[in-house]
Amino acid sequence: MTTPTESHEETTMTKKKRSRRARKGGAPAPIEIKQKKTLFVDEIGDVLVDQLLYETPNCIDDDDNIVASSLPLIDHLRNNITARPAASSCSSSATFHTTSHSSPATSVNSRERSVSPLRISAKVDVLNQNSDCFNAKAESRDQDGVYGLDDFETITAIQEIAALHGRVAHMGILDHSYRFFVNKARTGALSFKPQNGVLVIGGDPLCNKDEIPELLSEFAAYRQRHHLSIAFMGASESFLNDHAKPNGWTTIRFATERVLNPQTNEVILENSGKRILTKSRQLINKNKGGITMGVYAPAVHGINQELQTNLITIYDSWRAERNASTSPQAFITVYDPFAVPALMTFIYTRAPDGTINGFAGLRRLGSGGYHIDPCIAAPDSVNGISDLLLIMAMALLRRAGVTYLGLGVEPLQSLTSEDVTGMPWPCNKFTRGLYGHAFHRLPIGGKKAYHDKFRPDPAQDSDLYLIFPSGIPSPRHVLAMTHMANISLWKIFRADVEAFVLTRKLKAGGEVVMSVGGKKEGSTEQTDKEKEFEEEVLALHAPCVL
Known part of the structure; x- marks a missing residue:
């Protein structure tokens, strides 16, 4: 029950409120709604997607068709696997400045035929074991089932398997020095590099988990025929627990796979990395850096030979500059960026004069995520290009709803006794000392600092292992591993x-x-x-x- 005093106070307050309203014109003041700030990454995403909308041929007159034409690339980034690259020579995406008033341009070759990507179903048996190309290759290789990226008839099959089961550690599928062992059922493969009588397998077997024992058994028969040993580099913790530990194999935890989440990353949400964002804004400002951006997906746009040649030229120049260094190098895989084009999406930047001065390759992984590598700037480019490319990659994948962008392998700075298993104590200690000595001679310490400034997602980080099924590694195994990591002893x-x-x-x-x-x-x-x-x-x- 309300007391008289409380009733009097409420009446007084009501009169005061009415009095204030009367002084202000008799009506409540309008509530101001603060406009939500547009993130820089979303501005870049708008520009990149606009390019895709207007680049697709024969779809520039109808708004509905324009929206539909953008679906192949976004679909390609999300969850569709392309069976083979488009055969048409279609121009890649035009480039634009990131400004709110920029209007998209049409394709240079806008009258060319639109090429739709071919799709395959994500079934287990992705290869036809009765295929003529496989039978012919098997006969020429004594039924070994070993192929290379130069076997053009098998490229489609290899990229299909990689699309279903690929991980960051399978970066060797873009390296022509690697080979692929395909099982008899044509449902799985091993990516390996032969060196000094040792076959070093990159990452886990490319197949379903329940098929791994049979795949390794078939591979063992092949190795026995040719008197070859085996080792794994970049194996996952899952493979370690399911196969290495139960069999008592020697293992070394040597690296961590660092991962960015384009949906929650602190840098692109502008909660961190102010310098990165400021520099990137300056680069793409029309009146300052004048840098423009482009996207190229061979499976969607078709083959643009001129653009590919320009990108490869930048890559070769970058590698030449690295190789000219007299200091030791490590973990530099020699890529052919267009070896498996159906798995790749490329982003690139152009200088104000129109020359390409940096690019990054996004390789699709079996989990639906992506691995960014290479991510490089031309030797004579301005500072900040590689950072901008990483922001562009997150912007594009953010639009596609992708939550996994692998940065690559980050070697551990030192090993603990727990990191090495399957060795007697003296060997354990010697191995850790040798690793620590080599690490401090290699310029890989800066890799962690570079990754850290982009705030990787710790929940998605994972350990990577060296595994030696034959036991304690011999000098041949050690040399094979150093070659695999491109380390010069x-x-x-x-x-x-x-x-x-x-x-x-x-x-x-x-x-x-x-x-x-x-x-x-x-x-x-x-x-x-x-x-x-x-x-x-x-x-x-x-x-x-x-």
Whole structure:
């Protein structure tokens, strides 16, 4: 029950409110709704999607058709697997500045025939075991079932298997030095690189989990016929628990796979990475950086040979600059970006003069996610291009609803005793010491810092392993692994010698000489010395070999 005092107070307050309203014109003041800020990543997403809308031929007059024409690429990014790249030579996406007033342009070749991607069903038996091309290849290879990226008839089959089961660790499928073993049922494959009598398998077997034992059994028969050993690089924790541990294989946890989530990433949500965003905005500002952006999906747009040639030229220039360095390098896979075009989507940037100055490749994974590699800027480009490309990748995948963008392999800085299993204690300690020594000679420490600034999703990070089914690795296994990771033992040894010479000179107070031999070696001379050095290593017995 309301007391008289409370009733009087309520009446007084009501009168005061009415009095205020009367002074303001007798009506409540309108409520101002604050406009939601448009994220930079969404602005980029608008530009990239607009290019796709207007690039598709024969669909620029009807709004409904324009919307429909954009579906193949978004569909391609989401969940459809393309059986083979389009055969037409259609121009890639035109480029635009990221501004709210920019209007999309039409395709240069807008009268060319539209090419629709072919699709396959995600069934287990993706290969036809009665296929003529497979039978012919099997006969020429003594029924071994081993193929390469140069076997053009098998490219479609390989990319279909990779589309269903591929992971980040299967980056070797774009490297022509890798081979593929296909099982008899034509439902799975192994991607491996032969080196020093050892077949190093990249990642997990490319098949369903229940098919792994049979696939490995068939591969064992092939290896026995050719007297070859085996090792795994980049195997998952699932493979470790299901196969390595039960069989007592030697394992080493050596790296982490770092992952970005384009839907929740702190940088693109503008909660972090202010410098990255500021620089990227400046680059694409028409009056400042003047950088324009483009998208190219061969399976959707058709083959644009001129664009592909330009991208490969940038990649070759980047690799040449890296190889010219005398310091040791590591984990640089030699890609053919267009080896399996149906799995790839490319984003690129152009300088104000129209020349392409950077690009990134997005490879579709079996989980529906993507792996970004390469992501490079041309040697003479302005700073910030590679960061912009990563923002562009997240913008495009964000539109497609993708939550997984793999950054690649990030090696551990050091190993603990728990990271190494299947070795006696002395061997365990020696292995950890050798790993730590090699790590500090390689320029891979900056990889973690670069990944960290983009705020990877810790919930999606995963451990990667080296696995040796034969037990403690021999010198041949060690050399095979270093080749797999593109690590030059000769360069590491040379760096050790130079460090030793530098230390002795400093202690003696003499002149410092930073290059052993006093001159820079040519590539041929360096390769010969590397081979000689490896032969000497193989001639020695490793301390841990039983």
